[in-house]
Amino acid sequence: MDRTLRVAVIGDRDPAFPPHQATDGALAHAAAYLGVGVDVRWLDTRPLESDLAEVRAADVLWCAPGSPYRSLRGALEALRYGRQHDVPTLGTCGGCQHMIIEYARHELGYEDAQHAEYDPYASTLFVSSLACSLVGKTMPVTLSPGSRVAGCYGRTEAEERYYCDFGLDPARQRTLHDGGFSVTGVDAGGEARVLEIPGHPYYVATLFVPQARSRPDAPHPLVVGLLRAAL
Template sequence: MTPSIALLGEYTPTFQPHLSTNAAIEHAKTALGLEINADWISTEDIDQMLFQRYAGIWVAPGSPYKNMDKTLAAIRYARENGVPCFGTCGGFQHMILEYARNLLGFKDAQHAEYDPYASDLFISKLACSLAGRQLPLTFEPGSRVADIYGALTATEQYYCNFGINPDCIDVLKQGPLRITGADTEGEIRVIEWPGHPFFIGTLFVPQARSTPEQPHPLVSAFLRAVSAS
């Protein structure tokens, strides 16, 4: 049976990161010789059968999502049950929220796009938008992401106006989630869950730099994890 990926988000055919997501999956599938299906699932349509139908989830750019609670529940299930989970841009931000709520005990951890005046604001509006910018990154030696890239540095594309609230960084570092990628100023750009088949979040949008000739290594690694699950 051909494995399938659920692309969680509100698909918009005019939104370039969504088109790039579709294209990057095709690039990686062709290069790897894998048969994998990918379906866009609105976050309001996430149900208890999701993980019976899909072998992995990609929490896509394009928040706010229609249903944050269902999105966080899907991320939690994937994290706790070893299901490959990839989060890019808005997906990364919601992986942070799930971690803050369910592992760090901040039950009201919130995103400024949904509630800018929340008391436990873990995702806040960036002082300087990253939308449309390509910026350098460094990865932690020995991390999964460094192993996937085969390097400790990279340059990646961003589409976001929101990121981790600087006031929450010390708190985020107190739990088991690994912070494995940062920009030149030390701002968190990559997270991963230790010992998981694939649980990686990036604030950048790796799919934007994928080409048929050079599929993005993170997308390829995600598809390999889904295929092996």
Template sequence: MTVSIALLGEYTPTFPPHAATNAAIEHSKAALGENIVSDWISTAEITPALFDRYSGIWIAPGSPYKNMDKTLAAIRHARENNIPCFGTCGGFQHMIIEYARNVLGFIDAQHAEYDPYASNLFISQLACSLAGREMQLRFEPTSRVAAIYGAITATEQYYCNFGINPDCVDALKQGPMQISGADAEGDIRVIEWPGHPFFIGTLFVPQARSTPQQPHPLVSAFLRAVANL
């Protein structure tokens, strides 16, 4: 049976994280031996019918998106209906906004890339850009992410200029979302929704480290969830 993934974002063939996303999916598909189709869909084209066709969504790097509200609605639907959802880089950032608005009740939670002067910025510009950097992470030992990696540490690559506003960390920790990974300074880099088939966000870009010989474990786990393996 063929299953399909929607890659939500503004696809640009020359943008390295987008090329890496396509490649990583192929690496994991080959390793799993599964027939999984992936389609890029602009956030402006998201409709409620999206989930009639697609069994999982990957919120891709490359924000700002054309339609933030439609993106957040898709993330919410996936979270509330146990549909596999993977967010990397910009996708992670929008998963944070969706959570802040719809779970924690901060209806004015905002992303600095869209409105840098908003009064409630949950995603702010990083004091030091992480674009092009590799950094070590530490995972919560009992987290789903640690189980997927089979380890509590990893080194991953970043491609972002925005992250969680330090002033909002305490608020984010008040709800059910699990903070499952952080960098050496303790900054949040991985989140997951407990009990969900697959709802994981990473500020880093795991697809950038995937190879045909070693498909990235997070990408493979996402595809397994989509294929219900």
């Protein structure tokens, strides 16, 4: 290995939480596939409110499941940096939800955009409770032809596992898509499950948890795509 990628994982790590264990594993699987090393550093969200040194030093950002985070603001500051400075970034489950809030606040101008897990009574909810919990479910996703995610998979259909009770509010889906955070993966009902920013080296948000399906002999294509973008 002649290259080691520094990966900053945004999220308050819980060693007992399966998606956090799977995140470390998926990065190792993808790195081995690409023949590179990974230096993985989990970043607590509270310090990120005022200190982004570890984020600035990273080649890759991954906003992990496990919300609500200790600091919403810290997570959003890190994501904003990755989006504005072309750092390859993946957000899964809670990470996806926070990428939505960050974009709504700082790109679309909805300064009071909120996540129902933090404030269910907020007037401008961009992330709301799902009609039905998806925790533990594996469901099909349809990907937009020509999108980055479809390119990573090499197809336009996938099955993925979920751990979430919250997602993009359907009433805000068109606003976000038309505003540049494109919805490129949907469920059977047409609700957003994948978003990406065209033109960014890699800025992908998935409501599902791709790391849950990664294996040493079959690294997940979205994680491989994340590291490949940094290379």
